[in-house]
Amino acid sequence: MKKRPTSVSIIAWIIAIETSVSFFAAIGLAITGLHNPATAQWIQQRLASHDPILIKYLMTFAGVPIGFACGIGMLKGYNWSRVFYAGWWAIRVCTFIIFSIISSFKIKIPIGSVMFGIWVYLLFRPDANEYFCPKVEGTSQNNI
Numbered sequence: 066m067k068k069r070p071t072s073v074s075i076i077a078w079i080i081a082i083e084t085s086v087s088f089f090a091a092i093g094l095a096i097t098g099l100h101n102p103a104t105a106q107w108i109q110q111r112l113a114s115h116d117p118i119l120i121k122y123l124m125t126f127a128g129v130p131i132g133f134a135c136g137i138g139m140l141k142g143y144n145w146s147r148v149f150y151a152g153w154w155a156i157r158v159c160t161f162i163i164f165s166i167i168s169s170f171k172i173k174i175p176i177g178s179v180m181f182g183i184w185v186y187l188l189f190r191p192d193a194n195e196y197f198c199p200k201v202e203g204t205s206q207n208n209i
């Protein structure tokens with residue numbers, strides 16, 4: 066197996082660590098939010114203003130296992146992990162655009178789009194392609 070490119074290692078570790086931290090932060094927020102009247106009031110205000118807060122929470126909670134599994138999969142060299150994560154990021158960028166139309170979180174569009182572009186570039190470069198899809202000796206590209 067070819068050596069893992071540094072860019073793939075860095076991205077995979079960032080994904081795995083970030084999703085782990087997000088998991089514990091979301092659990093902590095949910096626990097403290099249940100007992101905090103100010104948080105409950107804030108959530109009610111968000112719901113009353115048609116802010117898609119529930120979708121944001123669902124995306125956050127869905128993103129934790131997806132991101133963690135993809136990060137670990139990238140470290141192990143599974144091609145599905147980078148393809149699935151790129152697809153998940155594309156969905157996230159689309160939701161950022163939709164949310165910016167509906168709510169006040171407009172700063173996320175450029176940041177999310179730039180990060181998506183950089184990560185897709187780094188995950189699909191030729192050296193990353195070699196790592197995720199190594200060529201078997203004695204076969205050609207046309208036989209795949």
